[in-house]
Amino acid sequence: MDLKTKFTPQSWPEHPEAATVEGKNKVLGFWIFLGGETVLFASLFATFLALKNKGPSGMEFSTQNLFELPLAFIMTMLLLTSSLTSVYAMYHMKNYNFKAMQGWLFITVLLGLGFLGFEIYEFTHYIHEGFTFTQSAFGSSFYTLVGTHGLHVVIGLGWIILLMLRNAKRGLNLYNAPKFFIASLYWHFIDVVWVFIFTVVYLMGVIK
Amino acid sequence: MSHDVHVEARNEAEYQHSRRKAGQAMRNQVTVFAVMIFLTFIAFAAVQAGFSAYLVVPLVLLFAGVQVGLQLYYFMHLSEKGTGIMQFFIYSGALVAFTMVLGFVTIVWI
């Protein structure tokens, strides 16, 4: 593969992420990895469900008196919107419009950072109330589940930022197109997991 | 299984056609996004309104399932051709995940 090949929007393939054997392998391999990630998160969800509201006798914390829906709603909106903006980025990637793609990725990163900020705020708030990682089994399982998702957000942000910086000068080619594509898949997957988190942890948590 | 890339420039008509198709698909994505926002809103509202748990829990779980389906099939392009194997692995993962969660909510012995 020659990196110097110059493309025009006309000669740019319709599926640039799968135009090379390496690209095809990457996309398929990443989907398979996501299959494994599904099971990883399932383990964390299952543990959370088993340990929800369990703690030392007389523990005053519970999902009902801890969680606040408005915060979860804002975080959900931020992440959902960032999912759409990364769809826009991939739309422009397929149109061979590098500038527009970078722009949309930048917005995605901003929204992701916003989400992360709220999550950090939420965690510090709980810790101030005394609900910590070591306080109870409930605390351990909650922070591990939501924290692992948060870690995925951090990794996703770092990944997208690195890709944007690395390729800022040289634009799109068939070598980096699959990389952008799987980074966006990862970002969508983070949103998929969040859908279950806000449903299972927050919504089902506050139901009396 | 040659590793060379064969890229053929499309002619103007083909190019315009694929641009139009892509634009159409993008508008679809925005519609899907609107549906997802709507579902999220309903889910939060239903919980906030304080209906019976027997109604709300299945409802929010259903909405979550629909949202994830939309996310996978539209945002992550699983509705396109040639994604059968990817779907197979995601569904296998989901099946294992379901079994595990079912196990943990029923037979984690206390």
Next chain:
Amino acid sequence: MSSTAKKKGFGATIWDYLTTVDHKKIAILYLIAGTLFFVIGGIEAMLIRIQLAKPNNDFVSAGLFNEIITMHGTTMIFLAAMPLLFAFMNAVVPLQIGARDVAFPFLNSLGFWLFFWGGIFLNLSWLLGGAPDAGWTSYASLSLASPGHGIDFYAIGLQISGAGTLISGINFIVTIINMRAPGMTFMRMPLFTWTTFVSSSLILFAFPPLTVGLFFMIFDRMFGSNFFDHTMGGNTIIWEHLFWIFGHPEVYILVLPAFGLYSEIIPTFARKRLFGYSSMVFATILIGFLGFMVWAHHMFTVGLGATANAIFAVATMAIAVPTGMKVFNWLCTMWGGSIKVTTPMLYALGFIPSFVAGGVTGVMQASAPLDYQLHDSYFIVAHFHYVIVGGIVLALFAGAHFYWPIMFNRMLNETLGKITFVVFFIGFHMTFFVQHFLGLMGMPRRVFTYLPNQGLDTYNLISTIGAFLMAIGVVLLVVNVIITTIQNKPCGRDPWGDGRTLEWAIPQPVPYYNFKQTPLVRGLDTYWIEKMEGNKEGMSYAEPISDIHMPNNSIIPFVMVFGLFVAGFGALYNPDADKPWALAVLIIGLAITFGSMIVRSLKDDLGYHISKEELMNEKGGNE
């Protein structure tokens, strides 16, 4: 640039292997490292049997005995059986499907080094204050109470090597889906490729729960979380669930590739097409699926309730059906064939009754009420050793003899091979058959000694003598390898004379790019078809000779994993108050890892091309 160089210095060879991304060399690395750990695990097994040879023995102390049994199990499963199977997968699968390499050569190398350094990390516990001592299952309440750092070595070491296994698994799945030669449809894939595929899929879904469980263990032991601590609302059974959701599929991860090896060996030496190919494939997939639905049969005595026990008992018994299909298919393959009893075939013949015995005791334990009697007794030990030694270890030995010509262009000595088989096979049955009776007489598993005159003395002694015979068998195999290496007689292509699949059609030694021209696969057992049609080349081609794209060698995987290895020590000693340097070690290790990741992502790795002219000039392409 290429590995065609004639004679290389020792240093250059070492460097070549440290940086290699060639699946054939990684296979050799897996073989060497797997054998090393197999020998370590074997020595531990001998120590166990020596201790149990007579009642009231004080050869090792009770505490040391616990460490030995833990490390024996952990080493044999994670660091010996799996890598040795990976060795054959790496050596054979790309050749079987007509690929020039695996889908992700870089990740292949990364996966190996993760396994290797994880294994070294785990075994260093012997020198650094004591090995883990809570059994290979490391049940939570026991392992949380274990003093010292043994369990931490277990958790972090397995975390590192488990990541490697996961990476290799994904790599094989993608390789088998995307890299097959033209004409190699799914239903023309050799059975070893099929079983590798299913087994890799099981790795994909089984290892994440182990990862999560190990993280919980690390958090509980080092960072004060409460997943398994019931006084803080935790639940010790969660570890058991997570462990067995991983642990049961793990059994199939190991045994399916072993089945695949037998499914290659038996048709080759029966000189007959595999009977019921499509039912074999179907059975493999079915075993894979059912493997995830039965984990709680390891926990019948936990008290999950009659309903749960009944469901899991039925599901477990259901697995006997596809397994039985496979056994009958092997038997029917041999039926009416003109059987040549070579060493690999001898192992395959020995495998069938041994494995059936292990399977039948498995169905006995699937019956929950009976399991209340058998649980944690030597009956269980006998059962799983019949499955693992009778199924997997025999397959590894058979595979070593069978595929040695592909991996090294040499034949292992047949006579010595048959002697090895006889010694090992007798030793194996002597060791484990009597353990069924020991279990039924009430000898519990994992005890470090027993009292005299309870009827246990004779059987334990027989068992120990058998273990020595097994050890002699392994030594004979090693001697065989050494003799073969010294004799240094190239054996050429298809030395068994009856090879059926693509890997036998390649000229020996296998060129580093595998196939000069991508082959065209014309049916199941494609090489056999070509031979029957009198094609001297053994292959039809799908393309003219053209440039071949090759991946670059890289030291980055080695460095990346070495960083993790260093960070592992930092994480391990971090909670100790008297070791302030631990945090620095952790940070340095992670910095090495992330640094090498950044280097990897900043440096474009586009590989290189072997030009058409170079290929034309190279001799040996068509013999």
